[in-house]
Amino acid sequence: MSLIYPKESLSAYPAHLSPGYRSTVKRSPSKPLMIVPHTLSELTGPAFGHDAVQDGDADLTKQHKGEPLGERIIVHGHVFDEDKRPIPDTLVEIWQANACGRYVHNVDQHPAPLDPNFTGAGRTITDKKGYYKFITVKPGAYPWGNHHNAWRPNHIHFSVFGQSFLTRLVTQMYFPGDYLFPYDPIFNSVPDEKARARMISSFDLENTIPDWALCFRFDIVLRGREQTPLDTDKH
């Protein structure tokens, strides 16, 4: 059976069952997953209307009457496949807590204030070079009920599509040097240290805007098709 997207790439992913993150215990398949060929159904990819994203959706600081509180930041980067080819025209969606570590969601009962000027949802489409950019505020850390004194490191949730139903990725972007990394079972569900490092953005002084906002770079690498050299390829 030939699989067009190599499955070895998925070794970077966490296991479905990762008992340190308690909710995985009852929400992970217990029977072996079935290996099946990649057919047209898997190799084609989600399509959306061109009006899915509107101007301003990528600036989370301008969605309300006033400016949100917190540290204004720029988060930008490229979406690539694993052969470093850029992925243009792909949807990137983000959601995050506010600067105090509180989500707008009504299930979030963390007693930190909501910010009337911050929702925390954004989206954009990558340009021809696979580039995206958001303006937002740095999300705060927050407690959760996984274990005694459990706190999530600061993070922004990312949802990315790529070119097929197989390249779909939901992940979290972390910030460099976070002191909560050693204690977070979600971050540490990724077994390989180098793979974990790929979820951490880097501080980008070059693109930090003086007197205005710090910048962080987060490149996202999706599964890629196995290279099939064509006669016309000169490389």
Place this chain on the structure above:
Amino acid sequence: MSEITPSQTVGPFFAYGLAPKGRCQWDPNGSYSWKETVGDNLITPDATGQKIRIEGRVIDGDGKPINDAMIEIWQADSQGRYAHARGEQPRPNAKFTGFGRSATDKDGVYSFDTVKPGAVAGPNGARQAPHIVVCIFSRGMLRQIYTRLYFSDEAANASDQILALVSGDRRSTLIAHKEMRGALPVYRFDIRVQGDNETVFFDI
């Protein structure tokens, strides 16, 4: 060694960003205005074919409903054509994308309004029985899980090459069962993430 970005859970708070107009109960006052990118109604004015509804419940290893899951589906149109972004011939029903997203409600229920897909090309030149590929995300899932939905009233299921790889005693977990609600065919497709009668998931 692969260099891809690892997956992380969608967590419990995705709804206001990814599924603001879904059935989920996150916004009890209904006052939130963020427009959805992709919703649970795939039917466009130009969509052809049999209109159907798909409904189901997502259930965890204790048999409890998962009330914070997100289901995404990807399907061909009624003629078996995918609306792929690049390199495809223009289709007469160009507005039909075949992509949908639904968040579960407090009872773990998701639903889609769509059209029944046609048969599409499969391995070795054979046709595949009409089906929809399904992707499940939720808190407690560090990575998405994939399955397929087939239709109970399709004779082609008997010769589908993917279904044939699934052992006979588990094949029924991939079949959505048809019931009529007035004139509307409703296909029931429950997803059991773990345990007895666990849905078959694919390692793709």
